[in-house]
Amino acid sequence: MTLELFLDLHSQPCRAVYIFAKKANIPFEFKKVDLASGQQYGEEFGKLSIVRKVPVLRDGDFILTESIAILTYLAEKFATPDHWYPMALQQRARVNEYLSWQHKAIRENGSKIFWFRAMVPLLTGAPVGQERMDSAMEDLTSALAVFEEKFLQQRCFITGKDISLADLVAIVELMQPVGTGLDVFEGRPSLSAWRDRVKKEIGASLFDEAHQVIMNVHMLPQVFEDNGMLELMKPQLKKLFN
Secondary structure (H helix, E strand, O other): OOOEEEEOOOOHHHHHHHHHHHHOOOOOEEEEOOHHHOHHHOHHHHHHOOOOOOOEEEEOOEEEEOHHHHHHHHHHHOOOOOOOOOOOHHHHHHHHHHHHHHHHOHHHHHHHHHHHHHHHHHHHOOOOOHHHHHHHHHHHHHHHHHHHHHHHOOOOEOOEOOOOHHHHHHHHHHHHHHOOOOOOOOOOHHHHHHHHHHHHHHOHHHHHHHHOOHHHHHHHHHHHHHHOHHHHHHHHHHHHHO
């Protein structure tokens, strides 16, 4: 039975899983879950995962949620090239260290910028207050400094000379604010050089394919208007940000 991956490429973790599976030549069936239309709240997806989030992996009767768990499962099941998730104890620990840290740093702060710049104005009809936006930018800037100074340093990639799952998870998160027009790489030559190396290792075509939807995030207002999700999400978002 073909392995199935339930994904929406607007999601950073979904892009990481998609890119890894494609780059590693892992056979899978792409099952699109349209988050913009609320498909994750449907009965069928609820049967698959009560978490109602993507990505989800189904391998026969085995169902797995959480992107990091999915990435490491794929690496181990399909014996992907060692550099992705190294067998060497300390190199693997370095990958795990970044994957553990990034949730409350790069991911949380990059996602907040994405929501503040792209989603909140759309759903509330008003921009995020300048003080709140400045605070979010300050948090992201601090996280980027730690990423460069601790995790990247002067290395080509996080673990050294080869790309790993850590780099893959990092790049998809950093592309999220870029999709809103905020170039987080501008003025950061080391970070920009790292991005270029990651993109080259992934392959420009696959990289651009995976990020196409997020680079066209300006189309979401019409999508929400057409499918009625705009009115459904407004009350929820106002509770979060008021």
